Amino acid sequence: MQILKLIKLLVIKNMKEEKFLTFLSVIGIALGVGLFVGVKVASDQAISSFESSIKGLSPYENYEIYDIGGIDFDETIYKDVRIIEEESFPVLKTFGYIPEIKETIDIYGLYSVKALRYLNIAPEKIPYREEFYKEINGVLITRKFADTYSLKKNDIITPLVYDRQYPLKILDIIDTESLNENTLIMDIGDFQEYFKRYGYLTRIDLHTDDETADKIQNKLPSHLKIQKKEDIFRNQKSLIASFRYNLQFISLVAILVGIFLLYNTIFISVVKRRTEIGILRGIGADRKTVIILFTVQGIFLGISGSLLGILFGQLTAYFSVVAVEKTISTMYSTISISDYIITGRDVIMALLLGLIISLIASTIPAYEASKIRPNESIREGSFEYKFRKYKKIFSLAGIVFIISGIIISYLDYIYTPFEFPVLAYLGILFIIAGFTFISPLYLSLLLSLIKRPSEKIFRAIGRITLADMQGNIYRFSVALMSVAISSSLIIALFTLIFSFRNSLRGWINQYITADVYIKPASCKSNYCFYPISEEVIDIVRNFPEVTGVDKFRALYIELNGRKVIAGFADIKVKRKYSAKRYFEREYDAILKEMEGEEKVAGISDYLSIKYGLKKGDFIELDTPEGRQSFRINDVSSSYSTTSGFVYIDRKWLKKFWGLDDATQFSVYVKEGVNIDAFIQKLKERLSPYYAVEIWNNQGLRDKIMDIFNKSFAITYAIEFISIIVSLIGVINTLLALVFERKREISIIRYLGGKWQQIQQTLILSAAVVGITGILLGMLLGPLMSIIFMHVVNKISFGWKINFSLPYFYLSIVTVILFLTTLFAGFLPSKVARKIDPKRFISFE
DSSP states (O other): OHHHHHIIIIIIHHHHHTHHHHHHHHHHHHHHHHHHHHHHHHHHHHHHHHHHHHHTTOTTOOEEEEETTSSOEETTHHHHHHHHOSSEEEEEEEEEEETTTTEEEEEEEEOHHHHHHHTTOOGGGOTTHHHHHHOTTEEEEEHHHHHHTTOOTTOEEOOEETTEEOOEEEEEEEOOSSSOTTEEEEEHHHHHHHTTOTTEESEEEEOOOHHHHHHHHHHSOTTEEEEEHHHHHHHHHHHHHHHHHHHHHHHHHHHHHHHHHHHHHHHHHHHHTHHHHHHHHHTTOOHHHHHHHHHHHHHHHHHHHHHHHHHHHHHHHHHHHHHHHHHHHHHTOOOOOOOOOOOHHHHHHHHHHHHHHHHHHHHHHHHHHHTOOGGGTTOTTHHHHHHHTTHHHHHHHHHHHHHHHHHHHHHHHHHOOSSSOHHHHHHHHHHHHHHHHHHHHHHHHHHHHHHHHHHHHHTHHHHHHHHHHHHTHHHHHHHHHHHHHHHHHHHHHHHHHHHHHHHHHHHHHHHOOOSEEEEETTOOSSSOOSOOOHHHHHHHHTSTTEEEEEEEEEEEEEETTEEEEEEEEOHHHHHHHGGGTOOOHHHHHHHHHHHSSSOEEEEEHHHHHHHTOOTTOEEEEEETTEEEEEEEEEEEOOTTOSSOEEEEEHHHIIIIIOOOOOSEEEEEEOTTOOHHHHHHHHHHHHTTTOOEEEEEHHHHHHHHHHHHHHHTHHHHHHHHHHHHHHHHHHHHHHHHHHHHTHHHHHHHHHTTOOHHHHHHHHHHHHHHHHHHHHHHHHHHHHHHHHHIIIIIHHHHTOOOOOOOOOHHHHHHHHHHHHHHHHHTTHHHHHHHHTOOHHHHHHHO
C-alpha cells in the first residue's frame, strides 16, 4: 500500500504536471511501435494470402499434385490418381484483374458438388444450383467481396483473364470463412469451356497418407510432382521472408530512437524530483523503492505509447499492405491482401514491445535516482560528476562493440551460416551500441575543437553554452545519439536506394533493348506464366514495320529442391537486333555461346551465392524428358526476381519441355519507324479482341523505375518517422536542461540577462547537438549502408549493388534534419520564459 501511495504522489502526479513531456514521450514510442506493428501486419497478411492459396478450399487436403513448371497439365492423369486415392479434388485456377476496382482476383474451376461440400453447403438447398450448371460464365463470390465493392446477384463483372476480357455473371453470394475475400468459384467444366482450357488442370488436391502419396508419385509423369502442402507453403514463405525481415529490422532501428527518447523523459523526472527523492531517502526509503518508482513511470509511458501505437499501427498497416502487396505481386507471385486488421497477437506483441522499451530506457535513470543521498538533493549536476569517471571505460567498450559488430558482419558475409542475415543485423546493433558508448568522448572532443571559434562568433553566449554542454556531456550525448541514429538510418537507406537505382539502370540498359514489349493485361508480375495467344504474336509479326519478334516463356523449374524461375528467350533474335541499344563484347560472346548447340545456361547471382555455383559448373534440371545437364556460361544479377533465375535459349524449351508458346514477347522494328505511331496501330488492331499491355522501350524503363520507387515507399515513411522521433528527443533533452537549470536561469534574469539571450543559448545547444549528431551519423550511416548492401542484400536477395553516394539528396536531407533539430531549441525556450525568477532568488 505504501508503494502505491508513493507511485500516486511521485509518478502519477509528475505525469499530470508535465502533460506535454508525457505527451511527447508517448507519441515518440507510439510512432516507433506503430510502424513496427504496421509492417508486421502487412507481411503477415502476405504470408496468409500465400497460405490460403496453397490450402485451397479445404483445410483437410494435405497433399497437392502440380506441374513443376508452374503450368496447367493434362487432366487424364486424374483418373489414375482417383483409382489410388478417392479423396482427390481437381482444381483449375487462374488470376484475373478488374481494372474498374484495381483488384486482383483468384478464379477457381471446381467440381461443384465437392466444392460445396467442402464449404459446408448442401447442394439441394441452393436455389441457384440449376443456374450454376447452365450459365457458362456464372460465378459465386464471397460475402465480404460483395460488401466491399457493392456487388449483388446477377451483376456482371469484367476481369482481364489471360489475354482477354471475360464478362462474369454473379449467380450468388456465399457466406463462408473458408475462402479468401477475392475468391471466385466456377464449375470446372464451365471454366474449361469458357476460358478455352479444355482438358487441363492446375493441380489436384488430396487427403492421403505418406505411403499412398509415394504410390501416386510412381504413377505420375516426370514433370508432375506430389508434395505436402505444408512444404509448399514453407517454400513460398521463405521467398518473402528476407523482404519481411529487412523491413522489420529497419523499423526496429526507429524504435531504438524511441528508447533514447524515453530515457530522457525518465531522466527529466529524476532531475525534477531530486528534492523529493532526497527526502524519501532521508526518512528511510531504500534504493529498491526508488528504482521501482521510476521503473513504474517508464512502464506507464511504454504501455501508453504501445496502446497509442496500436492505433497508429492500424493506420500504418493499411498503407503498408498496399505497398507490400504491390512489391510481392511484382517480384514474387500475384497475391491479393484484403485484410489489414491488427490481430490479438499483434496487440500483445505491441504491449510487450512497449514494456521492453520502457524497462531498457528506465533502468539507468532509475538506478541513478536510487543512488541520490539526502545531502545531494539540492546539488544539481551530481549525475554528470559520477559519469565522468566512466568516460574511458565507456569509450573502450564502444570501440570493442564497433569492432565486434564489423567482425560479426564480415563473418556473415564470408560464411553465411544462416538462411537470413542474422549476424549482419546483430552486427549493426553492436555498431550502434558502440557509437552510443563512444558518443560522450566524441562530443567532448568536438566541443573542445569548436570552443574558440564559437566564442569568437557568439561571444558570451557561445562560452556559456559550450561550458554548460561540457558540464552535461552525458545528457547531451543521449540527444546527440537520437540525431545520429536518425541521420545514419537516412544516410544508409538513401545510399542503398541510390546505389540500387544506379545498378538497376545499368541492368535495364543491358536487358531492355527491344522497341516494343507486349504481355497479357491480367499479368501484374514481372514474369507471366500463362501463355499469350499465338494469334496475337502472328498478328504483330505480320505488321510490315516489324523486323524481329523475341518470344519469351517463363517457367518454374526445380533446382536443388527449390523452385526457381527459368526464362526461355529467342537468343538468335535478341543477339541480332539488341546491339543497336546495347553492345558489349563479353555479353555478345555469352549470347553467341547460348545460340550454339551446346546446352548452356546463365544463372543469377542469387543461385551462385546460394549453391556456390560459378561459370563452368553444371546444373541439373528436371524436365519432362528427364534430368538434363546445362553448363553455366554466365552469372549475373537479376533484379526482376529474388527467388533465383536461369536463362536458357528457346530451342531447349521445345526439345525438353515440349512447349513452343510464349508468356510475353518483345518486338524489334525497322529503322526509321515511329514507335508511338506503330503502338497505336497495334492497339487499334488488338484491343477489340485481346487484353494486352503494350509498352515502348522508354515506357517499360519508366515502369520498372516506378515499381522500384514504390517498393521503397515504406522505407521513406520509416525515415520520416525517425526524424520526428529524434526531434522529440532533442526537445526532451533541452527541456531537461531547463528544468535542471531553473535557478541558474533565474539568477541570470535577476542580474539583467534577457530572455533572448537564454533562448539563444538553448538554440545554440540544439544547433551543436544537430551538427555533432549529423557528423556522427555520417560515420555510422555509410558503415551501415555497406553492411546493408554487401551482406544483408547479398544473403537476402543475391543482387550485386555498386556502392555510390547520393551527395545532392543527402545534403538536402541533412539540411532538413539540421533545421528540424534547430527548431527543437525554440520550445524549451518558451518553457524557460515561464520560470519565475523571484521564487528561486528567494530560495537562494
